[in-house]
Amino acid sequence: MAARPTYVDEPARQVPVSGDYEVVVLGGGPAGIAAAASAARHGCKTLLVERYGFLGGMGTAAGVTNFCGLHANVHGDIRRVVHGIADDLLHRIDRIGGLNAPHLVLGKTYAQAYDTAAYKCAADDLLLSKGADVRFHALAAGALMETDGVIKALLIETKSGRSAVLGRVFIDCSGDGDLAAFAGAAFEQGDEDGNTLYPTMMFRVNGVEPVTAGEAWRSIPALMEAAERRGVRFPRKGAIVRPQKHSVEWRVNVTQVKTANGRAIDGTDAIELSFGESEGRKQALAFFEFLRREVPGFGNAYIVDIPPQLGVRETRRVTGLYQLTADDVISCASFADTVGVNGWPIEKHVSGDVEWRWPDIPGSRGFNHLPYWMLVPRGFRNLLVAGRCASMTHEGQSAARVSGGCFVMGQAAGTAAHLAIAGNTSCADIATGKLQELIENDGAYLGRDVA
Numbered sequence: 274m275a276a277r278p279t280y281v282d283e284p285a286r287q288v289p290v291s292g293d294y295e296v297v298v299l300g301g302g303p304a305g306i307a308a309a310a311s312a313a314r315h316g317c318k319t320l321l322v323e324r325y326g327f328l329g330g331m332g333t334a335a336g337v338t339n340f341c342g343l344h345a346n347v348h349g350d351i352r353r354v355v356h357g358i359a360d361d362l363l364h365r366i367d368r369i370g371g372l373n374a375p376h377l378v379l380g381k382t383y384a385q386a387y388d389t390a391a392y393k394c395a396a397d398d399l400l401l402s403k404g405a406d407v408r409f410h411a412l413a414a415g416a417l418m419e420t421d422g423v424i425k426a427l428l429i430e431t432k433s434g435r436s437a438v439l440g441r442v443f444i445d446c447s448g449d450g451d452l453a454a455f456a457g458a459a460f461e462q463g464d465e466d467g468n469t470l471y472p473t474m475m476f477r478v479n480g481v482e483p484v485t486a487g488e489a490w491r492s493i494p495a496l497m498e499a500a501e502r503r504g505v506r507f508p509r510k511g512a513i514v515r516p517q518k519h520s521v522e523w524r525v526n527v528t529q530v531k532t533a534n535g536r537a538i539d540g541t542d543a544i545e546l547s548f549g550e551s552e553g554r555k556q557a558l559a560f561f562e563f564l565r566r567e568v569p570g571f572g573n574a575y576i577v578d579i580p581p582q583l584g585v586r587e588t589r590r591v592t593g594l595y596q597l598t599a600d601d602v603i604s605c606a607s608f609a610d611t612v613g614v615n616g617w618p619i620e621k622h623v624s625g626d627v628e629w630r631w632p633d634i635p636g637s638r639g640f641n642h643l644p645y646w647m648l649v650p651r652g653f654r655n656l657l658v659a660g661r662c663a664s665m666t667h668e669g670q671s672a673a674r675v676s677g678g679c680f681v682m683g684q685a686a687g688t689a690a691h692l693a694i695a696g697n698t699s700c701a702d703i704a705t706g707k708l709q710e711l712i713e714n715d716g717a718y719l720g721r722d723v724a
C-alpha cells in the first residue's frame with residue numbers, strides 16, 4: 274500500500290478583496306478594542322477583525338470577568354492609573370449595570386469585576402461610537418506582503434469564504450501574535466526552557482447564598498488544604514473564588530491544564546488546545562463538586578457558565594525594539610517614550626501554583642512605564658503589536674499581560690497608527706512626543722508625575 278502523504282498541495286487561487294482600510298486591527302480583546310477605538314477616533318478608516326461574534330477577548334471568551342492592572346499602589350495609596358479609552362469603556366459597562374466596585378487583592382491593590390454580557394455590549398457601543406467597523410466571525414489565516422517588512426493584506430476565512438483586507442497599518446492584538454507570525458516576525462514563546470504560563474478554564478456559579486458564603490474566598494484555601502489531607506487532589510493552589518456584581522454569582526479561577534508530561538498546554542497547538550478544552554471542563558466540574566460539598570453557602574449553587582474557550586495566558590511574544598522585563602516591573606522603571614503604566618505585579622502561573630512578585634510597597638510608586646518601543650516589531654514598516662503578545666520577556670509578560678496594560682498598549686498603538694499614516698512614515702519613525710501629547714489629550718495617564 275502506498276504511504277499516506279505528509280503534505281498535500283493546495284492550488285493557488287485569487288481571493289476577493291473584502292475591505293480596504295487605513296488601519297486593520299486583528300483581535301477584539303482589551304488591546305484590540307482600545308487600538309481600534311483610538312485609531313478611528315483620530316479619523317482613520319479602521320476595521321477590527323475578530324474570530325468570535327463578540328468583543329472582549331479572554332475577558333469574555335474565556336470568562337475572566339475581572340479587570341486587573343487598572344490600579345497601582347502608589348506609595349501606599351491605591352489609585353486608578355489607567356485612563357483614556359479604558360475610562361470610556363468602563364463607563365459604558367457601568368451605565369448598563371455590569372460593573373462591580375473595585376475590591377482589594379492580597380491587601381495591595383484593587384481589581385474590578387464585571388459581567389461578560391455588559392462588557393460585550395459596551396464594547397460594541399464604544400467602537401460604533403468611534404466609527405470603527407467590526408468584522409465578526411472572521412478568522413485571520415495569513416498575511417500578504419507588499420515587500421519585505423511591509424504588509425499588504427490580512428487574509429481572513431469567513432462563512433462567505435476566504436478574502437483579503439487591505440490596510441496601510443496593521444495592529445496585531447490577537448493575543449497569540451498570529452498576524453506577526455504570518456508576516457514572518459520574530460517571536461519567543463515561554464521562558465528559557467519554553468515553559469509558558471499555565472492556562473485555566475474559568476467558570477461561574479450561581480445560586481450562592483451570599484450571607485452564608487460571606488468572605489468565603491478567605492476560607493477556601495484552608496478548606497482545600499483540609500481536603501488534600503484527606504486525599505482530594507486539586508489542579509493548583511491559589512484558588513480565586515470571588516463574588517460578581519450580583520453576589521449570588523461567583524467566578525472560579527482554579528483549574529490548570531497541562532499535557533501528559535506536565536507542561537502547560539500550548540495555545541498555538543490545535544490538538545493540545547482541543548484536549549485542554551475538555552480537560553478544563555472536567556476539572557471545573559470536579560472543583561464545583563468540592564465547592565458544593567464543603568463550602569458554606571454553595572450547597573444549592575449550580576454552574577451558570579463555562580466559557581466558550583480555555584483561558585490562555587501566554588503564547589507568542591513578538592520581538593520588538595524593546596522587551597519589557599521583570600526588572601522593569603519590580604524596579605518600577607521609567608522610559609522616555611512612556612505611553613502609560615502597568616501597576617500589576619508579576620503573577621506567574623507555574624505548575625500547581627501561582628507565584629507573585631511585587632515592587633516594594635509602599636516604598637516605590639508601584640508601577641512601571643510601558644514604552645512605545647515594546648509595540649514596534651523589528652523589521653517592519655507598517656506593523657504594530659499590542660496586548661499580551663507585545664514585546665516582553667516571559668516574566669515581564671506575567672505582569673503587563675492583564676487588562677489594564679492591554680488597554681494602555683492598544684490605545685497607544687491605535688494613535689501611533691494614525692500618526693504613521695498622517696506623516697507617511699514607518700511606525701518606528703513616528704514622533705513619540707507627538708504620540709504622548711495625543712494620548713494625554715485623550716485622557717491617558719503616562720505616569721510622569723510620580724518618582
Ligand SMILES: Cc1cc2nc3c(=O)[nH]c(=O)nc-3n(C[C@H](O)[C@H](O)[C@H](O)COP(=O)(O)OP(=O)(O)OC[C@H]3O[C@@H](n4cnc5c(N)ncnc54)[C@H](O)[C@@H]3O)c2cc1C
Pocket residue numbers: 299300301302303304305322323324325328329330331332334335337338339340341342411412413414446447448449451472473474475526583584585586659660661662674675676677679
Ligand atoms: C484564566 C485567565 C484569567 C485571567 N484573569 C485576569 C484577571 O482577573 N484580570 C485581568 O485583567 N486579566 C486577567 N487575565 C489576563 C487577560 O485576560 C489577558 O491577558 C488579556 O485579555 C489579553 O488581552 P489581549 O487583547 O492582548 O488579548 P486577548 O484577550 O487574548 O484577545 C485576543 C482576541 O483576538 C482574537 N483572535 C485571536 N486570534 C485570532 C485570529 N487568528 N483571527 C481572528 N481573531 C483572533 C481572539 O478571539 C480574542 O478576541 C486572565 C487570563 C486568563 C487566561
